[in-house]
């Protein structure tokens with residue numbers, strides 16, 4: 001029922017949308033009943049085909065491709081004797097489009113599964129495929145449209161363009177232009193203003209009191225089955241619609257929708273040509289475990305549940321095992337950070353390319369062991385290492401030479417088990433049952449660093465085919481974190497197909513040594529990739545975007561995306577010592593969780609140790625979780641984690657507990673890390689510090705007020 005305060009127009013709109021939904025639900029239950037009755041009976045399909053044929057004779061030009069596609073679908077189902085998949089009655093569509101044209105007005109509902117009952121005036125079309133979806137994403141209500149569908153030009157007016165949310169079969173929101181109508185739990189409808197309209201866009205109001213955590217975002221839970229699909233802007237939709245064979249590079253500031261575009265593009269590529277791009281031959285690779293989990297969650301509702309999502313490390317291990325036909329590869333338990341940096345640096349790629357003739361060698365097959373020893377020759381060659389450091393132009397410190405030498409010596413030592421071959425196996429085990437070399441430098445003997453795997457595959461490919469299974473399409477998210485060797489391996493897996501999507505933002509690279517987009521594209525063999533630069537920062541409200549740019553300093557790109565909306569000011573809280581800061585934050589979190597039980601909160605510390613230590617303050621609370629290995633549950637509550645875990649993720653509220661001079665000094669890497677942490681918040685950000693504030697925030701307006 002509608003409330004008294006609503007205008008007659010709003011009441012009419014609600015009545016119209018509710019009637020439409022009920023028509024769709026009736027048509028669906030009728031279709032379901034028929035499907036149950038006939039099982040393999042083909043009559044229903046025949047009838048549907050007949051209706052579609054009729055419709056085709058009177059159809060609007062814009063409608064024809066869609067009608068033909070549906071006819072083809074029904075025909076092929078008739079051939080396969082399958083039942084037609086029906087939209088989920090709980091959330092059958094996410095938008096309503098009414099187009100007028102020479103043959104009158106016609107309603108289209110955008111969803112994920114096509115369904116038509118033309119007698120009832122119901123047309124649910126698939127956003128990934130239906131040509132009419134182009135009108136939805138490219139025009140506003142009231143616009144005249146002109147689009148060519150196949151070889152026919154269609155024009156008319158967008159009479160209505162409404163976003164709707166249907167939760168458990170009940171219409172709960174209608175958003176059109178500046179208006180948002182919302183149904184409360186008691187079934188009363190309310191009108192809200194333009195600001196509130198952004199709630200549908202994952203936004204919120206701005207009514208935050210200073211010193212108060214929470215803007216009301218997490219008071220209620222919205223079950224929006226379609227999420228951001230309904231909200232793609234014209235530019236994003238154009239990128240999503242890039243032809244499947246064309247390599248695509250999606251750039252944009254934090255939260256501008258790069259992941260969103262990359263995954264929606266994958267959905268469209270797979271849907272448009274499932275034969276060439278079957279899900280089983282597509283892959284998404286991301287740097288961190290947390291983002292891999294989130295990606296799986298985002299793929300599921302896009303109908304991409306069978307796409308494999310891997311972290312860089314697990315992908316390169318499984319690819320190396322298949323390339324070298326090995327059941328397992330003994331990885332080093334830990335690689336010093338500096339050695340990792342060396343092995344991922346573009347200067348090493350250039351230097352090894354110069355040594356390729358050595359690796360080409362003579363006839364012996366390029367097994368992992370042989371290549372590992374040849375690579376170790378390079379790592380043990382001081383002049384070679386020094387040349388790499390010189391070429392890195394200050395991005396690798398000179399101390400890296402000694403570290404790589406030492407680490408390689410330990411790895412190339414003969415493992416104790418082999419040295420003592422023939423000894424009683426029990427004598428090689430300590431009293432606590434562990435191998436005698438565990439936790440000693442000997443534990444490294446005979447191991448390979450995870451970062452060596454793509455290098456070894458690069459070396460193998462110099463001698464012929466890599467020998468791993470080919471991919472039809474690959475998505476690389478946070479692509480600025482991929483080393484050139486990894487990109488090389490990807491290019492081998494793609495082979496002649498260059499169908500891939502890279503999403504990235506150079507200012508979010510976590511370590512120094514990004515080769516640049518030109519070099520990345522070159523390595524992938526896709527210099528002609530289409531590039532799109534997303535312009536709007538959807539995740540973060542304006543105050544957060546401003547702080548993020550301030551933190552980056554001169555690294556901030558001139559063409560950074562603009563904030564999509566206003567929002568609560570950033571809260572700065574400074575304390576003489578850490579214990580006070582953490583008690584204060586602990587109380588604020590307790591209070592927030594009570595008020596907003598559905599909110600997601602990220603407490604992002606600068607390091608693993610700091611996260612563990614802060615977690616102790618709230619660990620008794622059932623809603624507090626310590627997440628150090630990317631194992632986010634994405635449930636409401638508080639995740640206490642560190643910067644290395646959060647790339648690509650987002651939380652309603654973010655609290656940074658230790659923005660101190662020690663944790664974030666004035667250097668480029670600290671700037672990028674703090675920038676990643678700051679840009680995780682979609683509604684409000686709190687920055688806390690104790691002792692000495694980080695120089696990266698000190699001069700930001702409002703940052704100097706003590707709590």
Ligand SMILES: Nc1ncnc2c1ncn2[C@@H]1O[C@H](COP(=O)(O)OP(=O)(O)OP(=O)(O)O)[C@@H](O)[C@H]1O
Pocket residue numbers: 201202228231232233236252253254255256257258259260261505508538539647648649650679
């Ligand atoms: N057109 C849009 N309208 C509203 N919200 C959007 C739109 N596009 C993306 N979003 C939302 O903005 C947030 C950020 O999107 P996404 O994670 O794709 O950005 P990103 O550029 O990959 O971020 P990061 O740089 O952190 O990896 C998500 O919540 C997403 O649903």
